[in-house]
Structure formats: C-alpha cells, structure tokens
Amino acid sequence: MTAFSLEPAQLAWCAEVRALAAERLRPLAEKGEPGRVNRALLAELGTLGLLPRLFTSGALDLCLMRESLAHACTEAETALALQGLGAHPVHAHGTEAQRARWLPRVSDGSAVAAFALSEPDAGSDAAALTLAAEPDTDRPDTGAASASLAAHRDGPSAWRLTGEKCWISNAPEADFYTVFARTTPGAGARGVTAFLVPADRPGLTGTPLDMLSPHPIGALSFDAVPVTADDVLGEADRGFRVAMGTLNLFRPSVGAFAVGMAQAALDATLAHTTAREAFGGRLRDLQTVAHQTAEMALRTEAARLMVYAAATAYDEGAPDVPRRSAMAKLLATETAQYVVDRAVQLHGARALRRGHLLEHLYREVRAPRVYEGASEVQRGIIAKELYRTLDATTEEAGS
Structure with a gap:
C-alpha cells in the first residue's frame, strides 16, 4: 500500500471516541489507583460499547479505537487493549462453552482477562517457556473431558500446571488467564498448549509488581494447577499458533497506541511553543524549535500510515502480515519514544512535574518497546520474513 486515507465515517467515529475518552473515561481513570485494575473504567468501556467491538471489528477498527483512546486517556486505552489481548484467544479458538461463559x-467489563505468555526466563524468546503441563494420572477421565480430547489429539485429558509466569498485565487481579504451557518437553514452539485458566483454580496465586508503567502487572505461580481438555484453547501442542496469531493482530494496534501518544505529545508541543515567550518572541519562531516539531510530525504520520497499512493487510488476509505487523509495531513504538522525549525537552522542567501530561506519557511510552515482542525481536521477525520470501522466490524461479 502506497497511500492511505480514512473514510469520513471513520474520521467521525475517531473524533467521537476521543470525545468519549476525554469526557467520560478520563474522570474514571483519574479516580483509579496506579498499578490496580480499574473495574469502574472497564464497566464504562462496556457501557459505551467499546469492549464489544473487540470481537466484532477488524484490525483497522481496533487500531483506530486504540489510537483515539490513547490520544485522550491512555488508561482507558490500556484497559481495553488488555481485555482484547487476554480474550482474543477465547474468541478465536475457544469452544462454544468457553466463549459463552467468558466473552459476554x-x-x-465485569470479567478481567489476561494473556499469560512471558516467564522470568522466557520473555522475548517465547518458544523457550518452561511452565510445565504434566499429565494428571491421578485424575480419572470424565465423559466431557474425553469428548473434548477427541477434538484435539490422543494423549492425556487432564494436566497439572507447575511453574511461573511473569510480567503479566492485569495479574494478579484478572478473572481468567490465557496461559501457555509446555505439554511436550524439548519440542520448542511445537510443544506448547494454550489453556483457559480461571483465576480461582486451586494452586494458582499471584503477586503484583511495582513497575514504571502505571497499569497493573504481576507474576503468577502455578502449583499443580488442574486443567483438563475442556480448558484447551485450539489444539494441544499447537498453542504457539494461538499466541502468534493473537500477537499478529495486536502488534499493529500496539503501534496505534503509540501513535496516539505521539500525537498527544505533538499537540501539546504545538500549543506550548505557540504560547511560550522566549528570547524576545514566541518559542515556535525559533528555527531549531520549528524544525523539531516538523520532525515530530513527520515521524508520527509515517508511523500512523504504516500502522494502518499493516492493519489493512491483516483484514485482507495478506500473506505478509507477520512482517507488516512487526514493522508497524517497531516503527510506531520507537517513534513515540522519540516524539515524547522531544516534547519533554521543548517543554522544559514543567514537563517533568508529577501530573503533567508529558510526565504521564513519558512513563507510558517506554513499555510498548518491550512488551508483545521487544524492538529487537521485531527486527528479527522482519529479517526472517524478508529472507524467507527471497528463498521462496529463488526456489520458484529455479524450478
């Protein structure tokens, strides 16, 4: 895609979401406690009809929603995104019973979802996870579990999860977790299974982590937590596909979150440099300032276009979605870091004062360069996809 423009209806909807975020969501966000799930905010996201759109909209709509929310209220954006990340595997791969119980x-907003992939020693290298799903030989097979198992593969119909997860958003306050565990040792990405694990399962405990980012993040401990074939999402030993499919959808929208923050920082900078008097004139009249704001705008728009293009490719089922998703997430998150940092510099000390918009954005903008695949991981994905395409083309030409 070489050009992109939104339809008038899409632009109007974005403006409506920004207004709702400023008028109805931000006051609830301000009443929340940093590092804790804000259930009142989630309920309002549900009332406004934004949470249901997670399961009825395409990738581009998801990006527009996340960008618009982030521009006015990052807390609302993150609350919505975490619901989608944790529940999308249920929507895409769950059984009718799983979907009926949790998706409504x-x-x-009455149930909090979480995506539990990362571990203390398996963050960027997700295929190296070690949370063990060991066959539960003491648990007799039930008719329901055996019936579910037939849809997956021959093997155990019950397991015990033992190990740890770390850096899990919404933990330990979530009501259920999409958990990725190793069912076949030594099989790398091919031996991972996705499970839907309610938070009240015996043996599952968690602790909050005090992080720079203001949204809730915690660690989970699994002490022989029981799960059955009825809890499997997708197919046994094919959970890595569930994880990567979810991330391919949400990576461009992480970029949209970053673009929303970058635009908010740019807007604040334009207003400040217009109002601020310095060196005998307005700050905006200094060429060095004008050039910096131009660069901020240039990078923000470039990132926005790449995010929209990646999301559209996903919606159209294009073959290069992994590469486009990685590019969009990489460019947008690195761009947002640059733009917010420049905005802080142009505002001066006032931007570092607790409660200032840019102080808030400065804390928010750092994490997206790490989660859902760090920038270095995105570069690895891009290179792998480029060489895979080259090899396929070369092989086809030689045949």
Whole structure:
C-alpha cells in the first residue's frame, strides 16, 4: 500500500471516541489507583460499547479505537487493549462453552482477562517457556473431558500446571488467564498448549509488581494447577499458533497506541511553543524549535500510515502480515519514544512535574518497546520474513 486515507465515517467515529475518552473515561481513570485494575473504567468501556467491538471489528477498527483512546486517556486505552489481548484467544479458538461463559462478561467489563505468555526466563524468546503441563494420572477421565480430547489429539485429558509466569498485565487481579504451557518437553514452539485458566483454580496465586508503567502487572505461580481438555484453547501442542496469531493482530494496534501518544505529545508541543515567550518572541519562531516539531510530525504520520497499512493487510488476509505487523509495531513504538522525549525537552522542567501530561506519557511510552515482542525481536521477525520470501522466490524461479 502506497497511500492511505480514512473514510469520513471513520474520521467521525475517531473524533467521537476521543470525545468519549476525554469526557467520560478520563474522570474514571483519574479516580483509579496506579498499578490496580480499574473495574469502574472497564464497566464504562462496556457501557459505551467499546469492549464489544473487540470481537466484532477488524484490525483497522481496533487500531483506530486504540489510537483515539490513547490520544485522550491512555488508561482507558490500556484497559481495553488488555481485555482484547487476554480474550482474543477465547474468541478465536475457544469452544462454544468457553466463549459463552467468558466473552459476554469481557464485553460488559465485569470479567478481567489476561494473556499469560512471558516467564522470568522466557520473555522475548517465547518458544523457550518452561511452565510445565504434566499429565494428571491421578485424575480419572470424565465423559466431557474425553469428548473434548477427541477434538484435539490422543494423549492425556487432564494436566497439572507447575511453574511461573511473569510480567503479566492485569495479574494478579484478572478473572481468567490465557496461559501457555509446555505439554511436550524439548519440542520448542511445537510443544506448547494454550489453556483457559480461571483465576480461582486451586494452586494458582499471584503477586503484583511495582513497575514504571502505571497499569497493573504481576507474576503468577502455578502449583499443580488442574486443567483438563475442556480448558484447551485450539489444539494441544499447537498453542504457539494461538499466541502468534493473537500477537499478529495486536502488534499493529500496539503501534496505534503509540501513535496516539505521539500525537498527544505533538499537540501539546504545538500549543506550548505557540504560547511560550522566549528570547524576545514566541518559542515556535525559533528555527531549531520549528524544525523539531516538523520532525515530530513527520515521524508520527509515517508511523500512523504504516500502522494502518499493516492493519489493512491483516483484514485482507495478506500473506505478509507477520512482517507488516512487526514493522508497524517497531516503527510506531520507537517513534513515540522519540516524539515524547522531544516534547519533554521543548517543554522544559514543567514537563517533568508529577501530573503533567508529558510526565504521564513519558512513563507510558517506554513499555510498548518491550512488551508483545521487544524492538529487537521485531527486527528479527522482519529479517526472517524478508529472507524467507527471497528463498521462496529463488526456489520458484529455479524450478
């Protein structure tokens, strides 16, 4: 895609979401406690009909929603995104019973979802996870579990999860977790299974982590947590596909979150440099300032276009979605870091004062360069996809 423009209806909807975020969501966000799930905010996201759109919209709509929310209220954006990340595997791969139990409650904000992939020693290298799903030989097979198992593969119909997860958003306050565990030792990405694990399962405990980012993040401990074939999402030993499919959808929208923050920082900078008097005139009249704001705008727009293009490719089922998703996430998150940092510099000390918009954005903008695949991981994905395409083309030409 070489050009992109939104339809008038899409632009109007973005403006409506920004207004709702400023008028109805931001006051609830301000009443929340940093590092804790804000259930009142989630409920309002449900009331406004934004949470249900997680399961009825395409990737581009998801990006527009996340960008618009982030521009006015990053807390609301993150609350919505975490619901989607944790529940999308249920929506895409869950059984009718799993979807019926959880998705309505995710949509109205009464149930909190979480995506539990990372571990203390398996963050960027997700295929190296070690949370063990060991066959539960003491648990007799039930008819329901055996019936579910037939849809997956021959093997155990019950397991015990033992190990740890770390850096899990919404932990330990989530009501259920999409958990990725190793069912076949030594098989790398091919031996991972996705499970839907309610938070009240015996043996599952968690602790909050005090992080720079203001949204809730915690660690989970699994002490022989029981799961059955009825809890499997997708197919046994094919959970890595569930994880990567979810990330391919959400990576461009992480970029949209970053673009929303970058635009908010740029808007604040334009207003400040217009109002601020310095060196006998307005700050904006200094060429060095004008050039910096131009660069901020240039990078923000370039990132926005790449995010929209990646999301559209996903919606159209294009073959290069992994590469486009990685590019969009990489460029947008690195761009947002640059733009927010420049905005802080142009505002001066006032931007570092607790409660200032840019102080808030400065804390928010750092984490997206790490989660859902660090920038270095995105570069690795891009290179792998480029060489895979080259090899396929060369092989086809030689045949």
